[in-house]
Amino acid sequence: MRRAILTSQRLLAVFLTGMLLLFSPIVSLFDRPVFWFGIPLIYLYLFTVWAILIAAMALIIGGKK
Amino acid sequence: MSQHILIVDDEKNIAISVDYLLRREGYEVSVAHDGEEGLRRIRDDRPDLVLLDIMMPKLNGFQVCEAVRQDPELAGVRIVMLTAKGRDAEKEKGLALGADAYITKPFATRELVSQVKALLQPTT
Amino acid sequence: MLGGPLIVVTSFLYLGLLFAIAYWADRRADQGRSVIAHPTVYALSLAVYCTAWTYYGSVGRAVQSGIGFLPIYLGPTLGAALWVFLLLKMIRVSKSQRITSIADFISSRHGKSHLLGGLVTVIAVVGVVPYIALQLKAVSNSFTILMHYPDITMPGSATALPIWQDTALYVALLLALFTILFGTRHLDASERHEGLVAAIAFESIVKLVALTAVGLFVTFGLYGGFADIMQQAQEAGLLQSMMNATSVSDQNWFTFSFLAAMAVILLPRQFQVAVVENSSERHISRAVWLFPLYLLLINIFVLPIALAGQLAFPDGRVDADTFVLTLPIAHGQELLAMFSYLGGLSAATGMVIVETIALSTMVCNDLVMPVLLRHWRTRSVPADLTAVLLRVRRGAIFGILLLGYTYFHVAGEAYALVSIGLISFAAVAQFAPTMIGGLYWRGGTQAGALAGLGAGFTVWLYTLLLPSFAKSGWLPMAFLESGPFGIHLLAPQALFGLEGMNEISHTLFWSLTANIGAYLMVSLLRPPNAEETAQASLFVDAMKYDRPAIGLWRGNAEVAELKRLASRFLGRDKVDTAFAEFSRNRGTGYNPAQPADAETVHFAETLLTGAIGSASARVMVASVAQEEPLGLEEVMGILDEASRIRAYSKELEQKSRELEAATAELREANTRLQELDQLKDDFMSSVTHELRTPLTSIRAFSEMLLDDPRIKLDDRMRFLGIIVGETERLTRLVNQVLDLARIESGRGEWTTGEVDLAELIRQSIETTGQLFRDKGAEVETRIPEGDFRVSADRDRLLQVMLNLLSNAVKFVPSGNGRIAVTLSGGETDFLVSVADNGPGIAAGQQELIFEKFQRGDGDNLANPMGTGLGLPISRQIIEHFGGHLWVENQPGKGAIFSFRMPKGSSTLSASETGPSDEPAYSDRG
Incomplete structure (x- = not known):
């Protein structure tokens, strides 16, 4: 039971982190006409954050088993 | 030929008193001051009766008693446990190990003498 | 193509x-x-x-x-x-x-x-x-x-x-x-x-x-x-x-x-x-x-x-x-x-x-x-x-x-x-x-x-x-x-x-x-009515209830009627199966003709909800049941009770957990008490044994003297001497047992003052001088110049010194015994040692001799007057003042008993490490 509560709180933390990384002024730091590996920085940033959020959720949920 | 009694006790004064007491009754008496010496003397001298203290250095009285009872050559030796350990459990243990009598310290001298006499009387 | x-x-x-x-x-x-x-x-x-x-x-x-x-x-x-x-x-x-x-x-x-x-x-x-x-x-x-x-x-x-x-x-x-x-x-x-x-x-x-x-x-x-x-x-x-x-x-x-x-x-x-x-x-x-x-x-x-x-x-x-x-x-x-x-x-x-x-x-x-x-x-x-x-x-x-x-x-x-x-x-x-x-x-x-x-x-x-x-x-x-x-x-x-x-x-x-x-x-214009309150509770408290709240319905309905109604929408077989499973889960059989209780009505309505929606299901169930509408007060009452029951059962759980913890604590305390009791038993048994031994000699010799007037005079004198000696031993034993009990229970009387260790050593050697002369032993003292003052109880420290010296005398060979008493100062403490040229103490015995009634092998033979409590008491005293007492063997021959005393020590520092905090009989040296 306490384990489940911990998992929920960790997921909540992921949600808040995601809000911060995607919907705060932080994201506009990457919204510049710069290319990394030939790919626009903002595009690279968004997909990276996205992948990390998914990985974090998978780890948190996976750790419950 | 007078009967031989061995006293095994690490308390010097007690040994002296019992020695005196039994000599007066006409027994041949010798003294050992610890368990190891006691067992050796029992094997060498084949006493008719042993007065055995329990709390002794090296080998305690129980161990000596057990060793004697396991040796078929020493079958005739009578053993009287003589000890300050007065608990019933100790007494039971002593008798279970094959002691013939158990006398608690401090003892009445007359009782000791009569007990020894009673044990040595019926011998052939 | x-x-x-x-x-x-x-x-x-x-x-x-x-x-x-x-x-x-x-x-x-x-x-x-x-x-x-x-x-x-x-x-x-x-x-x-x-x-x-x-x-x-x-x-x-x-x-x-x-x-x-x-x-x-x-x-x-x-x-x-x-x-x-x-x-x-x-x-x-x-x-x-x-x-x-x-x-x-x-x-x-x-x-x-x-x-x-x-x-x-x-x-x-x-x-x-x-x-x-x-x-x-x-x-x-x-x-x-x-x-x-x-x-x-x-x-x-x-x-x-x-x-x-x-x-x-x-x-x-x-x-x-x-x-x-x-x-x-x-x-x-x-x-x-x-x-x-x-x-x-x-x-x-x-x-x-x-x-x-x-x-x-x-x-x-x-x-x-x-x-x-x-x-x-x-x-x-x-x-x-x-x-x-x-x-x-x-x-x-x-x-x-x-x-x-x-x-x-x-x-x-x-x-x-x-x-x-x-x-x-x-x-x-x-x-x-x-x-x-x-x-x-x-x-x-x-x-x-x-x-x-x-x-x-x-x-x-x-x-x-x-x-x-x-x-x-x-x-x-x-x-x-x-x-x-x-x-x-x-x-x-x-x-x-x-x-x-x-x-x-x-x-x-x-x-x-x-x-x-x-x-x-x-x-x-x-x-x-x-x-x-x-x-x-x-x-x-x-x-x-x-x-x-x-x-x-x-x-x-x-x-x-x-x-x-x-x-x-x-x-x-x-x-x-x-x-x-x-x-x-x-x-x-x-x-x-x-x-x-x-x-x-x-x-x-x-x-x-x-x-x-x-x-x-x-x-x-x-x-x-x-x-x-x-x-x-x-x-x-x-x-x-x-x-x-x-x-x-x-x-x-x-x-x-x-x-x-x-x-x-x-x-917010008006409070929720009964139906809204009941439904709100089912939704908001969904994670708390294991089963939907029941009892929020009152009226007359028959199980057969409800089944017939459900069958019309869902088919007879499906409804029969569902009702059978329902009553199996509740652990009750049901009689189709008997009146349905609230839970059954709720079940039928839920079953219908799956097919035609909740509002229609409510209307349909109402058509076969005479429902007495519940007032808001009643609904609130039922919900309150449900939440009270939940709170109560939570409280019960909490209480039972506390009880378990308390039981475990008690069990632990009991085990500890039993251990202490065992220790006390062992101690009493040892004390009894130690008391009986001198009593045995005293009684035996007294009876012999009383029974037999013909005993020779020099035997009489010898026997009487033994009786006196054993009586002294008894007295000493009783005193030391009381002494130890007082120290261990923390009720010992300590008069702390300034003690000069050099002066203390000299006095102790003077007091025991006769013992050394009797045995023909020499005492050598090495006390350097300096300030050797500590804060302690003078009489107690003297007791320790006397104990160590008389112990040493016991073990040195007659005629050519040599005992050396040394005092030296370290940074934080002083070291006092008493060395003898006796047989030394086997390594396995070095800690044992500080336990009560545990004498070294051969001790009794050499000195039948020992009680087996002198060293335990000495150690307790030294530790009371924050010091330490131990024994080691000399490289050549003999034993060295040493103790350290902290400079300017007081009982204050000792109260943390001292034995006075320990329960009686638990200390094993």
Whole structure:
């Protein structure tokens, strides 16, 4: 039971982190006409954050088993 | 030929008193001051009766008693446990190990003498 | 060569495959070997979220707005992190109440109202039917484009063709047939469709694989990877303008994400797969990460395809929404084009089938059933209601698809269809306050929900749907620009003068403000009534109750009557099975003629809810039961009691846990006491033994002297000497036992003062001088000059010194004994040692001799006067003053007893380490 509560709180933390990384002024730091590996920085940033959020959720949920 | 009694006790004064007491009754008496010496003397001298203290250095009285009872050559030796350990459990243990009598310290001298006499009387 | 017949045949083969999968999954479910009871299947079924709007439209939006296509998928990703709270609760509530649609969810929460369910249904139909139209258009367009292979022709306006030549009509009819086969083969009490879910999961795989195949072909077949496309696009000047089209600081960025996060659980089809079709709450865990992962994967190639499309068709004649299909065609990839078409078909059909089933359930239960119920009040009720229900559902499916087709036919290429995705999202977002709010807030009433939904929907109609009509040319643009009747304040997209927002954000702001505002304020006008309170408790407390609250019903009903009623809707066999299982779970048999209790009535009503919705079920049950309405007070009382019982049982648990802890503590304390008791027993036994030994000698010699007057004089003197000696030993023993007991229990009397160790040593040697002379031993003292003052009890330290000296005397050989007493000073303490040239102490004995009554071997022989307590007492004394006493062997021969005393030591420092804190008899040296 306490384990489940911990998992929920960790997921909540992921949600808040995601809000911060995607919907705060932080994201506009990457919204510049710069290319990394030939790919626009903002595009690279968004997909990276996205992948990390998914990985974090998978780890948190996976750790419950 | 007078009967031989061995006293095994690490308390010097007690040994002296019992020695005196039994000599007066006409027994041949010798003294050992610890368990190891006691067992050796029992094997060498084949006493008719042993007065055995329990709390002794090296080998305690129980161990000596057990060793004697396991040796078929020493079958005739009578053993009287003589000890300050007065608990019933100790007494039971002593008798279970094959002691013939158990006398608690401090003892009445007359009782000791009569007990020894009673044990040595019926011998052939 | 591709052509009409081949495409049609392939499409039918694909749909046939879908149906085969569904049929197979249904059969497996009937055999009890469900294929969808797997978390991955559940996550894949959620991907019905990705429609043709994603499959074709993402590329279109990327061309238009750069990264603007991403919020539709980022929002749900973040939202998924909250599913373990929100979705779990929605599923828990829906399962226990057998809720099968959003309309029923909202209606049931607010006191089971037909009116509310009807309103939700209307909003859903109006909001979602255009979205269905969009799918029809996508299928029809992709079919037309593929038919012209290898030419690339944009389909003309559908309205230009006669209806019977319109592909979309046949697509609509075909899908209606297909949906009916899927969705209404039988009327399941729980309204779950295993076969449907399996087919949808399969479709999700097809569309992902197809889009990825096109993406791989474009990125690595036509170009040399991501960077290559980007570089070429940049050289063509495409990338810069696309990347500039949308900024992450736009209102849209957040608004679209928010809308999408809501839509992913509130769209009727999403509610259907996420909640109604859910087969286990545990599946949520996998979906939380697997569904966002699916979204990420399906978007990876969107930007490359968008760029490649623009590079391939620079004149803008080819609609960006078709790039996924036209790029393979343009490069002569026949097979890939076909596969891409099938991917789009799967995306569209999946959406249409599930959405239509979900809507048909709502239309049947919340729009048609109330009418039928009213109708049956005056006329005879048909015997087989199952058939009636199925007919209604099938009719609803046809109706909805025809409505979708009609909208498509009328709207065509108009703005009103192209932008419908987000317009639909904004419509279903209106459900959020009553649905999510209702899950956590008890105060919402039926009137409040009606007002909120009504207000939000009206604002949505006025600010989003009507303007889209105007932009399509069906309403005068003046209405849009200067408001109705020229009233600027009422201009639909700048309501009350709010300008500078894009239309979606504008609508979302005003509609949710009106929605939430009305929901809250109207709800707060009056307290919830009994029914609303009871239902609110079932929803808000869903995670607390293991079983739905019972006892919220009072009246007369018979089990047989209830069964007969349920059988008419669900069929006799199904109802018999359900009731049998119900009574088995309760552990009670039931007599069909006996009156039903509240729990049974509740069960029957829930069973019916699965088939006809909660409000209709309530009406139907009321028709066979004489219900005595419960007052608000009574409902509150029952709920209070339930919560009191919960609190009480929690308290009991807490108490029993405390009790267990206390018991464990007591057991531990008892064990410790027993140990102490054992130690005390051992000590007493030792003391007794030590007392009896001298007593034995005394008694024996006394009796001998008394009995025998003839004993020689020198024997008499010797015996009397022994008696006196043994008496002294007894006295010493008694004193030391008392002394030790006092020290150990902390009641020892200490007079602490300044002690000069040098002086103390000299005095102790003087006192024991006679002993040394008797034994012919020499004493050597090595005391350097200096200050050797410590703070201690002088008499006690003297006692220690005397004990050590007399001990040493015991062991030195007679005649040539040598004893050395040394005093030295260290940094923090002084060291005193007493060395002798006796036999030394065996290593195994060195600690033993500090234990009570444990004498070294041979001790008694050498000194029958020892008590076995001298060294333990000495150690206690030294430790009391924070020092330490120990023994070691000299390298040559003999033993050294040493102790350290801290400089300026006091009892204060000792009280931490000293034995006085220790319980008596526990110290073992």
